[in-house]
Amino acid sequence: MYLLIPAAGSGRRMGAKRNKLLLPLLGQPVLAWTLLAAKQSQQIEWIGIIGQPEDWLDFKNIISHLELSDKVHLIQGGSTRQESVYRGLQGLPTTANRVLIHDGARCLATSDLFDRCAEALQCCAGLIAAVPVKDTIKIVKPDSQIIDRTPDRNQLWAAQTPQGFAVETLRQCHDEGLRHGWEVTDDAALFEQCGLPVTIVEGEETNLKVTTPVDLAIAEFILRQRISQ
Ligand SMILES: Nc1ccn([C@@H]2O[C@H](COP(=O)(O)OP(=O)(O)OP(=O)(O)O)[C@@H](O)[C@H]2O)c(=O)n1
Ligand SMILES: C[C@](O)(CO)[C@H](O)COP(=O)(O)O
Numbered sequence: 001m002y003l004l005i006p007a008a009g010s011g012r013r014m015g016a017k018r019n020k021l022l023l024p025l026l027g028q029p030v031l032a033w034t035l036l037a038a039k040q041s042q043q044i045e046w047i048g049i050i051g052q053p054e055d056w057l058d059f060k061n062i063i064s065h066l067e068l069s070d071k072v073h074l075i076q077g078g079s080t081r082q083e084s085v086y087r088g089l090q091g092l093p094t095t096a097n098r099v100l101i102h103d104g105a106r107c108l109a110t111s112d113l114f115d116r117c118a119e120a121l122q123c124c125a126g127l128i129a130a131v132p133v134k135d136t137i138k139i140v141k142p143d144s145q146i147i148d149r150t151p152d153r154n155q156l157w158a159a160q161t162p163q164g165f166a167v168e169t170l171r172q173c174h175d176e177g178l179r180h181g182w183e184v185t186d187d188a189a190l191f192e193q194c195g196l197p198v199t200i201v202e203g204e205e206t207n208l209k210v211t212t213p214v215d216l217a218i219a220e221f222i223l224r225q226r227i228s229q
Contacts, residue, residue, distance in 0.1 A: 001043045001118040002096040003162075004088040007031055007051045007059070007104030008077020013211050019055050020210060021104045026223045030210055032062045033107035033223070039068055040111035043118035046096070049104070050077040050088040082184055086174045092167060098122075099170070101187055102162040105210045108222055113204055114162060120201050121164040126191045128164075129203035130157040160203040163187050169196065 011020030021031040031049075038044050049072060051059055056074055063072045075091035077084035085101055092099060098121050102109060113129060120127055133156040141148045163186060173190035176182075184190055188198045206222050208215055 002046045002092055002099045003038055003044045004048045004099055004101045005104045006081050006084045007049050008084045022058050026220050029062055030107045031104050034104050035066055037109050037111045039066060041114035043115050047072045048075050048088055048091055050075045050084045052077055085187055089171050096167050099167050100162040100164045103209055106161050106207055107210060108219055109207045117162040117164050117201050124199045125166040125169050126196055126198040127201050128188045128198055129160040129162050130200045131203045131205055133158050157200055159186055160207050
């Protein structure tokens, strides 16, 4: 299975002066934890890290430390996640029929989750890891703080990555998105906008995205628990 890792963000919400994926988390950079899970997956054979050139030296050090140099390729990212994935798709080898896309910032995903997504992707053209929403969600009226309605929680799932797709179909969806100016935060949304089905694979409650400083603290707590088990 081919894996693309978007890692070209700036980490604005983290408030750090550098890419948050290079921040230390229990002794190694955030991205190293993500790559470690990918390395331990039985299914992942090729990894493309989508990054910004100023981070490449650091990325190369992580890759070599994890002895992943044979498997990993660097691809230049764009100014949004959407653009980064678009570029990642151009960087895939021609042999890639199916691809998993996994945020570098979701550094707690397990190798088991990668394997389950890769296996499920043999039977469909679009899938995402997701978990049922635990909170009661409110939809607010535009430009106000007044609640419009409360959607049925049984129909709400929190989107995670990995997300997996048939490569050619996803390329077409990205092209369609570019043509229509769709701005989306994940690839599934492009599939949805094109009217294509996306299947949910049960994700992991611990598969958080390191977005703000508190996420780093929670991630460290979870990793400590795992190591002590
Ligand atoms: N231009 C971008 C923006 C984001 N990403 C990647 O997409 C994932 C999810 O994005 P997010 O958590 O929003 O990361 P940042 O863009 O770094 O954070 P922020 O939005 O707070 O600036 C991350 O692994 C990030 O590196 C990317 O590859 N290219
Ligand atoms: C793809 C994603 O991780 C799904 O939860 C998420 O949408 C990434 O970006 P965001 O900008 O933090 O929403």
